[in-house]
Amino acid sequence: MITTPTPPADAATAVAPADPVTLVAPVAPVLGHGLEAPLVTGGSVAYANLDIAASAPVLSAVHDEVEAFLPWYASVHRGAGYASKVATDAYERSRATIGAFVGARPDDVVVLTAQTTDALNLLARAVPGRAVHLDLEHHANLLPWRRPGDTAVPARSTLAETLAALERELRREPAALLAVTGASNVTGEILPIARLSDLAHRHGARIAVDAAQLAPHRRVDLASTDVDYLALSGHKLYAPYGAGALVGRRDWLDAAPPKLSGGGAVRRVWADDVDWGVAPARHEAGSPNVVGALALAAACRAIEALGAGVVTSHEEALTAALRTGLAAVPGVRLLDLWPGEVDRIGVVSFTVDGVPAELVAQVLSAEHGIGVRDGRFCAHLLLDRLSPGRTAVRASVGLGTAGSEVDRLVRGAAALVQHGPQWRYAGADEGYVPLEDPRVLTPWVQLRAPGPPSC
The missing domain is CATH 3.90.1150.10 (Aspartate Aminotransferase, domain 1)
Structure with missing residues (x-):
């Protein structure tokens, strides 16, 4: 006690x-x-x-847009009905809005995912070579890069020393990708993305940025920083409806194995063969999260308007x-x-x-x-x-x-x-919980014994 x-x-x-x-x-x-x-x-x-x-609350503007859309919710892409056409249009417009919010280039692709973790795991399946990352990363941008050959570089006591250590590692052995966080979810410190992008490209690597923490707080622009891939989460961006995105260059994503095997990811199926589609459809099998995409796009617009x-x-x-x-x-x-x-x-x-x-x-x-x-x-x-x-x-x-x-x-x-x-x-x-806690939770919440933390 x-x-x-x-x-x-x-x-x-x-x-x-x-x-x-x-x-x-x-x-x-x-x-x-x-x-x-x-x-x-x-x-x-x-x-x-x-x-x-951890998870941002819902922006009122996002909630209002979701509520306005819900009566029109219907199947996406393959429905002939009017509601399906409305839902499909909303879904694809949301994709374009998310891309614009992060400064995507005209030939970039926006793959809608569940969240940043999902996006970075998808990217890890697509990278055709070794990845290098810092050891300060959130697990979403740490654990996917434990493939054979991938390397974690310990952060040093100064930024200059850390950048120098990354450069030594990229020079030591060719790498396909440098994966870094945009802003630390522990200290809040923002990494110099443009400098890291230049560093990666000088050594023949691409760069991916975990922008889960950065995007809700600072302007992110792939084109101006020359970032190749960026991942973000709706639940960090005031749109906790289960959607995130991976935005970036198409070629690796078109060549990667589909994230899921199922409807929507294919152009044609035969008894002994499959003609897979290209990104983004290639990695969005199954019924997509239209509401999540719409909410994420609404958040992007609301933050941009501020x-x-x-x-x-x-x-x-x-x-x-x-x-x-x-x-x-x-x-x-x-x-x-x-x-x-x-x-x-x-x-x-x-x-x-x-x-x-x-x-x-x-x-x-x-x-x-x-x-x-x-x-x-x-x-x-x-x-x-x-x-x-x-x-x-x-x-x-x-x-x-x-x-x-x-x-x-x-x-x-x-x-x-x-x-x-x-x-x-x-x-x-x-777990240091209050003893004889007199607080009563709201009626619709079932009180459960606390379990171990997830992280």
């Missing part, structure tokens, strides 16, 4: 942030903003969703306040790869001396109504480097985040360091 952790020696000096950002307002409406979260100590507060990096400057300035203000506020709390340690060397998105991971990350997350939720993530964030190799032997807490902001929510998180962390938990919590074996 957990009552009060051992605080740092200077915990008494912990103070709430002097300059809260409570006046920073959301820049786009999302579903769920303003939901009430019950507290173990009694009463409730407006839920502060600071776990955007303007890059609005999104960036909003998140920079929130991120700066979050980092400054947490850094002022004694015992809180921010996780960074290359401090001060690169730009960053609104993702901040941290540890608290003497307090398990899982307990920090439970206290923030149960006593302050804040949702954050704890664990290794499907980036085990990077966590092993940044926080050896420990997990961490991750807070992330987005379009629907208000400054008052960031302020509440910083105050909650400071209160935990100063006074410890205000409730009794189970130990590690039970």
